Amino acid sequence: DQQVKQNSPSLSVQEGRISILNCDYTNSMFDYFLWYKKYPAEGPTFLISISSIKDKNEDGRFTVFLNKSAKHLSLHIVPSQPGDSAVYFCAARAGGGADGLTFGKGTHLIIQP
Amino acid sequence: DSGVTQTPKHLITATGQRVTLRCSPRSGDLSVYWYQQSLDQGLQFLIQYYNGEERAKGNILERFSAQQFPDLHSELNLSSLELGDSALYFCASSHPGQGARPFFGQGTRLTVV
Numbered sequence: 001d002q003q004v005k006q007n008s009p010s011l012s013v014q015e016g017r018i019s020i021l022n023c024d025y026t027n028s029m030f031d032y033f034l035w036y037k038k039y040p041a042e043g044p045t046f047l048i049s050i051s052s053i054k055d056k057n058e059d060g061r062f063t064v065f066l067n068k069s070a071k072h073l074s075l076h077i078v079p080s081q082p083g084d085s086a087v088y089f090c091a092a093r094a095g096g097g098a099d100g101l102t103f104g105k106g107t108h109l110i111i112q113p
Numbered sequence: 114d115s116g117v118t119q120t121p122k123h124l125i126t127a128t129g130q131r132v133t134l135r136c137s138p139r140s141g142d143l144s145v146y147w148y149q150q151s152l153d154q155g156l157q158f159l160i161q162y163y164n165g166e167e168r169a170k171g172n173i174l175e176r177f178s179a180q181q182f183p184d185l186h187s188e189l190n191l192s193s194l195e196l197g198d199s200a201l202y203f204c205a206s207s208h209p210g211q212g213a214r215p216f217f218g219q220g221t222r223l224t225v226v
Contacts, residue, residue, distance in 0.1 A: 004155070006155075034214065036217075041219070042219055042220075043115060043117070043203055043205075043217035043218050043219045043220050044156070044203070044217045045115070045217070046214055046215075046216065049214065089155060089156065091156075100146050100148070100158030100159075100160075100161050100169055100171050101146075101156075101158060101215065102158065103148075103155040103156040103157075103158075104155050105153070105154060105155040106155060
């Protein structure tokens with residue numbers, strides 16, 4: 001049973017426009033959420049995170065929104081740039097930071113010129 | 114460069130064999146995590162060690178084992194290998210104060226033939 005779901009395997013966005021990547025989760029014990037970016041032949045790279053006590057966190061062009069009642073989070077990238085083309089993974093953690101992260105299957109973002 | 118080093122980068126072996134994957138965490142990080150990424154799958158958490166002790170266990174098969182040594186490097190041992198064990202294996206590490214933000218190595222691509 002997938003506890004973290006990224007329902008869009010791929011997303012194509014024009015350069016300069018907004019990219020919105022979505023993630024849903026089922027485990028109400030998750031209290032911390034992260035987004036990782038992955039290029040081919042490299043390991044995932046941390047992008048941005050959000051605690052369950054917040055509903056928004058912003059870092060430059062990247063903003064993550066959390067809707068706890070809907071068990072939904074989204075990553076907004078504005079404006080999208082060619083270097084943003086990568087696979088984006090949503091991840092979640094339950095309780096205290098001691099446990100491993102639960103990852104979604106990823107969304108392949110393609111930025112078109 | 115995340116500071117997490119994994120060796121080897123690529124490994125090809127036959128079914129039934131045993132292999133050892135190695136991970137050197139970032140300087141100062143006490144936690145080491147192992148993840149498996151199979152084709153079209155997200156990253157599956159296998160196991161976590163903290164300062165030499167097993168801390169959390171995920172979907173790790175009984176044929177797989179891991180350990181963390183006094184110098185904090187970690188090894189993942191995979192035995193009686195099957196074709197389905199072919200995957201990318203990632204190691205990640207984190208500092209006690211940043212437990213929710215693991216940094217990933219570049220991975221070991223294991224191919225079982």
